[in-house]
Amino acid sequence: MDNLVRILLPNVSEVLDEFYLSIIQTLQMVFISGLISFVLSLIIGIVLVVTKKNGLLERPIVFNLFDKVINLFRSIPFIILIAALIPITRLISGTAVGVQGTLFPLVVGITPFFSRQIESALSEVDEGLVESGTAMGLSPVQIIFSIYLKEGIASIVRVSTITMISLIGLTAIVGVVGGGGIGDFAIRYGYQMNQLDATYLSIIVLLIFVSIVQVLGTFLANKHTH
Amino acid sequence: MAKEVIRTERMAKVFTDGKQSNTVLKNVNLSINEGDIFGIIGYSGAGKSTLVRCFNGIEKPTSGHVFFEGRDIVSLNARELRAIRRKIGMIFQQFNLMPSRTVFGNIALPLKHSGLSKPEIKRRVHELLELVALPDKENDYPAQLSGGQKQRVAIARALVNRPKILLCDEATSALDPKTTRSILYLLKKLNRELGLTIVVITHEMSVVREICQKIAVLDKGDIIEEGDVYTVFSSPKKELTRSFIETTSSLGNVTQLMDSDAPMIRLQPGQLLIKMSYVTNSVSEPLISYISRAYQVDANIVFGDIQILSDHPLGGLVVILSGEKSRINQAIDYLKQKHVAIEVLNHG
Structure with a gap:
């Protein structure tokens, strides 16, 4: 077994511990920033849907504010955003490197995209359902929880799957500026030291991650579709 | 006098979008009494849906008042309005x-924040499932139900808070004729057994004819005609009302037959083609056989359409009369005396 590993992965087998660590770092980045971003995006997505024109709590000023800020952040390429955020990242996380230093830029990078996705997922909820909720005397908060979120679950799961896959991509980018993780590993060994086995192995690991997320997402979405 | 459930006073609704404004309701004064089945009919775009949404405050009138059991709902705050909406299905x-x-979850939804205990909710939902005749469907999802069953569940859900009044916005327009009848029958039953006041918004006169006691005709944001169904059907005042009524009767077909010179109504010299419309209860008298006997006038019934409306017959016959000219005129005078409206369509 050891021999096989050495033959297939001549370079990686020398730094296996570092490789394992990079996997853990990637998982940490995806889970922690994904979770924080999910909560934020859910809130922003709901705000967008209910404050838009003819929404449940129509507030054009609030809607426009969120709408424009999201567009602003979405127009900045992630790698530039990381650099631009460094001072704030230091302030919030105490450091701009390592997993701890990547969480803030990852959240800032993915939340605008995620919020838009949640917004479109909630917009798929039939207006007629919301109207019937109003007609039966539910309050706006009850409508958000009992109708928008409940009826939107399948769509929310679907867009979360897409977003998690994008987030895995972002963790690879953030690695380049000192974040660690599989992206960092692939760049340092695979690219800079020209060790192809490191590159290919990184791809395989990321492929496995993405597949797991996709299968899980599809399963959950189907479970909530009646 | 019957108790008023909903009354509108000079109610108007204007939608504005930027500089454009669109007047949907102009000046609506309506009064719906307890126990009524009240039909509001109009073509699409007449403002029916907006009108009914003003009744439960989903739309706020631009001016005027809407009273629910004497309270002006236009002036209520959001919390008070929600409490009122629980009394309006x-x-x-x-x-x-x-x-x-599931069906259970749908019917229980309005009770979710009512403070009822789980067993109480369960009992109430089961009561309603019995009422709408779907006792074994509680665990089904809506996608598993037919259109008629879905509307029954919707009715159960609308009634779960024991409302005073049920608003039906084109409730049967997506259903086939047979299912429509069964839903209308259910509504009638609810009106009879629970004393439920029902407002029916529709573009189908047959729906009004089937269950309503009162009718208002809405055209371009105005109520152009209003009254009890029998009176409006038997003597409509406005052209639009008449055209709605014609959709429910085959008597209008005679115009098409005349246009196409159909052999069945081609007349011999001396014959007369007439339309007899019953406007009172005279249909129970043997008029046709009487005129044949008394005036020796032959009456050939080309076709007829007589319906029962609010327990009274309504409709008429298209008849070819043949005989001596003076006798025919006497026969027609006799029919007029008996309050049968006579329209001479063609001479032979």
């Missing part, structure tokens, strides 16, 4: 059931 053309909830 509403069902929709597209049913609007929650796809991710």
Whole structure:
């Protein structure tokens, strides 16, 4: 077994511990920033849907504010955003490197995209359902929880799957500026030291991650579709 | 005098979008009494849906008042309005059931924040499932139900808070004729057994004819005609009302037959083609056989359409009369005496 590993992965087998660590770092980045971003995006997505024109709590000023800020952040390429955020990242996380230093830029990078996705997922909820909720005397908060979120679950799961896959991509980018993780590993060994086995192995690991997320997402979405 | 459930006073609704404004309701004065089945009919775009949404405050009138049991709901705050809405049930053309909830979950939804205990909710939901004749469907999802069953669930959901009144917005327009009848029959039963006041919004006169006692005709944001169904059907005042009524009767077909010179109504010299419309209860008298005997006038019934409306017959016959000219005129005078409206369509 050891021999096989050495033959297939001549370079990686020398730094296996570092490789394992990079996997853990990637998982940490995806889970922690994904979770924080999910909560934020859910809130922003709901705000967008209910404050838009003819929404449940129509507030054009609030809607426009969120709408424009999201567009602003979405127009900045992630790698530039990381650099631009460094001072704030230091302030919030105490450091701009390592997993701890990547969480803030990852959240800032993915939340605008995620919020838009949640917004479109909630917009798929039939207006007629919301109207019937109003007609039966539910309050706006009850409508958000009992109708928008409940009826939107399948769509929310679907867009979360897409977003998690994008987030895995972002963790690879953030690695380049000192974040660690599989992206960092692939760049340092695979690219800079020209060790192809490191590159290919990184791809395989990321492929496995993405597949797991996709299968899980599809399963959950189907479970909530009646 | 019957108790008023909903009354509108000089109610108007204007939608404004930027500089454009669109007047949907102009000056609506309506009064709906307890126990009524009140039909509001109009073509699409007449403002029916907006009108009914003003009744439960989903739309806020631009001016005027809407009274629910004497309280002006236009002046209420959001919390008070929600309390009123629990006393006003509403069902929709597209049913609007929650796809991710079972039938039970859908019917129980309005009770979710009512403070009722789980067993109480369960009992109430089961009562309603019995009432709408779907006792064994509580665990089904809406996607598993037929259109008629979906509307029954929607009715159960609308009634779960024991409302005073049920608003039906084109509730049968997405259903086939047979299912429509069964839903209308259910509504009639609810009106009779629970004393439920029902407002029916529709573009189908047959729906009004089937269950309503009162009718208002809405055209371009105005109520152009209003009254009890029998009076409006038997003597409509406005052209639009007449055209709605014609959709429910085959007597209008005679015009098409005349246009196409159909052999069945081609006349011999001396014959007369007439339309007899019953406007009172005279239909129970043997008029046709009487004129044949008394005036020796032959009456050939080309076709007829007589319906029962609010327990009274309504409709008429298209008849070819042949005989001596003076005798025919006497026969027609006799029919007029008996309050049969006579329209001479053609001479031979």
